[in-house]
Amino acid sequence: xxxxxxxxxxxxxxxxxxxxGPVDAVGVRHPWRWVAIAVIAVLAAMFVHLLVxxxxxxxAFTLEAMNQNLVIRGxxxxxxxxxxxxxxxxxxxxxxxxxxxxxxxxxxxxxxxxFTWFFRAVPRYVLLTFVGALGAxxxxxxxxxxxxxxxxxxxxxxxELRLLTFDxxxxxxxxxxxxxxxxxxxxxxxxxxxxxxxAGILSVDKGQAEAAGALGMTKQQTMRRVVLPQAMxxxxxxxxxxxxxxxxxxxxxxAIPVNIELFFQLGVIRSRTYEVVATNxxxxxxxxxxxxxxxxxxxxxxxxxxxxxxxxxTARRPAVVPGAGGGGAA
Amino acid sequence: xxxxxxxxxxxxSKSFGHVEVLKGIDLEVQRGQVVCLLGPSGSGKTxxxxxxxxxxxxxxxxxxxxxxxxxxxxRGGRLHRLPDxxxxxxxxxxxxxxxxxxxFPHMTALENVVEAPCQVLREPRAQAVARxxxxxxxxxxxxxxxxxxxxxxxxxxxxxxxxxxxxxxxKLMLFDEPTSALDPELVGEVLAVMKELAADGTTxxxxxxxxxxxxxxxxxxxxxxxxxVVERGAPAEVIGAPKHERTRTFLARMRAEHRA
Numbered sequence: 001x002x003x004x005x006x007x008x009x010x011x012x013x014x015x016x017x018x019x020x021g022p023v024d025a026v027g028v029r030h031p032w033r034w035v036a037i038a039v040i041a042v043l044a045a046m047f048v049h050l051l052v053x054x055x056x057x058x059x060a061f062t063l064e065a066m067n068q069n070l071v072i073r074g075x076x077x078x079x080x081x082x083x084x085x086x087x088x089x090x091x092x093x094x095x096x097x098x099x100x101x102x103x104x105x106x107x108x109x110x111x112x113x114x115f116t117w118f119f120r121a122v123p124r125y126v127l128l129t130f131v132g133a134l135g136a137x138x139x140x141x142x143x144x145x146x147x148x149x150x151x152x153x154x155x156x157x158x159x160e161l162r163l164l165t166f167d168x169x170x171x172x173x174x175x176x177x178x179x180x181x182x183x184x185x186x187x188x189x190x191x192x193x194x195x196x197x198x199a200g201i202l203s204v205d206k207g208q209a210e211a212a213g214a215l216g217m218t219k220q221q222t223m224r225r226v227v228l229p230q231a232m233x234x235x236x237x238x239x240x241x242x243x244x245x246x247x248x249x250x251x252x253x254x255a256i257p258v259n260i261e262l263f264f265q266l267g268v269i270r271s272r273t274y275e276v277v278a279t280n281x282x283x284x285x286x287x288x289x290x291x292x293x294x295x296x297x298x299x300x301x302x303x304x305x306x307x308x309x310x311x312x313x314t315a316r317r318p319a320v321v322p323g324a325g326g327g328g329a330a
Numbered sequence: 331x332x333x334x335x336x337x338x339x340x341x342x343s344k345s346f347g348h349v350e351v352l353k354g355i356d357l358e359v360q361r362g363q364v365v366c367l368l369g370p371s372g373s374g375k376t377x378x379x380x381x382x383x384x385x386x387x388x389x390x391x392x393x394x395x396x397x398x399x400x401x402x403x404x405r406g407g408r409l410h411r412l413p414d415x416x417x418x419x420x421x422x423x424x425x426x427x428x429x430x431x432x433x434f435p436h437m438t439a440l441e442n443v444v445e446a447p448c449q450v451l452r453e454p455r456a457q458a459v460a461r462x463x464x465x466x467x468x469x470x471x472x473x474x475x476x477x478x479x480x481x482x483x484x485x486x487x488x489x490x491x492x493x494x495x496x497x498x499x500x501k502l503m504l505f506d507e508p509t510s511a512l513d514p515e516l517v518g519e520v521l522a523v524m525k526e527l528a529a530d531g532t533t534x535x536x537x538x539x540x541x542x543x544x545x546x547x548x549x550x551x552x553x554x555x556x557x558x559v560v561e562r563g564a565p566a567e568v569i570g571a572p573k574h575e576r577t578r579t580f581l582a583r584m585r586a587e588h589r590a
Contacts, residue, residue, distance in 0.1 A: 210385055211432035211491075215446035215498060216422030219414055225449060229436050308435040308478035 078261025089186025094193020119191035135172030200231030240298035343390035366544035369554035425495030485516030
């Protein structure tokens with residue numbers, strides 16, 4: 001708006017009344033929000049009504065099922081422990097595979113590619129069924145020693161050179177139980193984590209490795225101290241997804257078969273009592289609880305590895321106002 | 331030994347695919363000297379600088395730092411490329427400052443400076459921290475030790491990067507356009523630190539567009555264009571009274587940009 005009074009550059013010529021005051025404007029209305037709220041309120045009410053009035057939800061029985069010793073043990077061992085152990089194998093293996101894949105050595109890069117190709121191609125249920133039956137492959141047992149020593153024996157009559165021999169029962173015992181399940185899920189996870197870790201490593205600016213190299217750091221030191229910590233910022237969020245997916249995939253342990261597992265144990269109760277809804281709700285509640293805890297953990301991990309990025313990070317020590325301490329060098 | 335030049339480059343050449351970026355560069359840098367490389371972008375000066383600490387391998391010629399061949403070894407009458415570990419060992423003696431600072435963003439300023447002495451030289455942490463604080467003070471950033479790079483201005487980041495390179499006690503400092511990524515008002519603080527280093531007798535090779543800095547600080551100015559050295563000499567000659575047309579054109583353009 002123009003004013004007829006002359007206004008000098010510093011505004012001193014304008015009287016107080018003509019200078020615009022605070023913006024006291026009416027906000028934009030959002031009528032559709034209210035419509036959405038109404039619709040959702042009705043749907044929520046219907047859902048609560050269903051939970052409370054439908055007799056198929058036998059809440060007392062659900063709680064009782066959740067409280068069974070075998071179910072609790074199944075949750076702790078078959079679900080939680082397996083998730084943690086398989087993810088440890090998966091993350092360590094995935095980072096290793098990613099480093100191999102990005103190495104200058106074409107053989108190692110090839111090995112990493114083949115591993116990823118195989119374990120991503122095989123469905124976890126199929127893989128676990130196969131791992132559980134691995135004993136069938138080792139009818140004569142599994143031994144550690146000189147490779148192809150039996151051929152040498154055949155050709156040259158040298159004695160067989162074996163340090164350690166496990167019989168078939170041992171192989172069945174290990175791979176046909178919890179250990180087999182953890183190894184199977186862990187290797188499968190490593191294949192997925194390899195791609196996540198590779199994306200993370202590639203996301204780090206090339207100048208970082210150059211700067212570390214120029215300081216005389218070896219490739220290993222550069223990877224461990226400079227590249228991986230920064231890659232973690234990109235790696236952690238999708239890894240959170242992977243942990244949650246793994247938590248749910250532990251229900252596939254039945255393929256091994258492992259019976260100290262949450263859903264298997266609830267299945268036992270289900271087939272004994274025909275309480276289909278209550279046992280499934282019990283399982284859902286367990287998975288919901290575990291996932292919620294994991295999400296909290298992920299939040300803290302993301303904060304840890306986000307150090308130094310974004311504007312919300314604060315200095316370790318009380319910092320002076322930026323720009324105040326400029327050129328002391330001059 | 332001390333009478334010998336610290337850096338001797340002879341007939342250094344380098345190609346990226348079919349593009350020849352360096353066509354036989356010769357350079358000698360005496361101990362305590364400051365040599366400035368000037369030239370238009372694409373002239374090969376940055377590539378040459380990166381060859382000195384093996385961030386690029388050179389295809390022809392030889393580079394020696396303090397008598398040692400860089401990145402190569404003569405054994406049994408043949409040249410052998412050095413494995414990564416030996417190259418890392420050679421790089422410890424050569425500090426480098428980058429155009430884009432390349433500070434480690436997940437570490438504070440202090441941690442950036444402490445990192446290499448601790449990891450590479452295995453210096454005790456307390457000692458490395460004490461030296462790092464002294465170095466940060468020297469570049470005027472004692473009060474910024476706890477800040478992450480993202481919380482520092484470009485000029486401050488570059489000064490931390492200089493302190494980080496100095497922490498390895500290098501024989502030679504390489505500067506790759508250290509002020510080109512800075513806002514104009516921040517250039518001065520970085521150049522001031524570099525002038526101090528030069529005054530303290532640090533051997534420096536500086537790729538720069540700061541003609542005034544080169545004129546004031548350099549012992550020798552080398553003007554490169556198209557992968558060759560066009561002209562070299564004392565700053566008063568090369569900048570004050572250039573003999574070659576290409577040098578004159580370049581300097582005239584730099585001055586015009588500076589005034590604009």
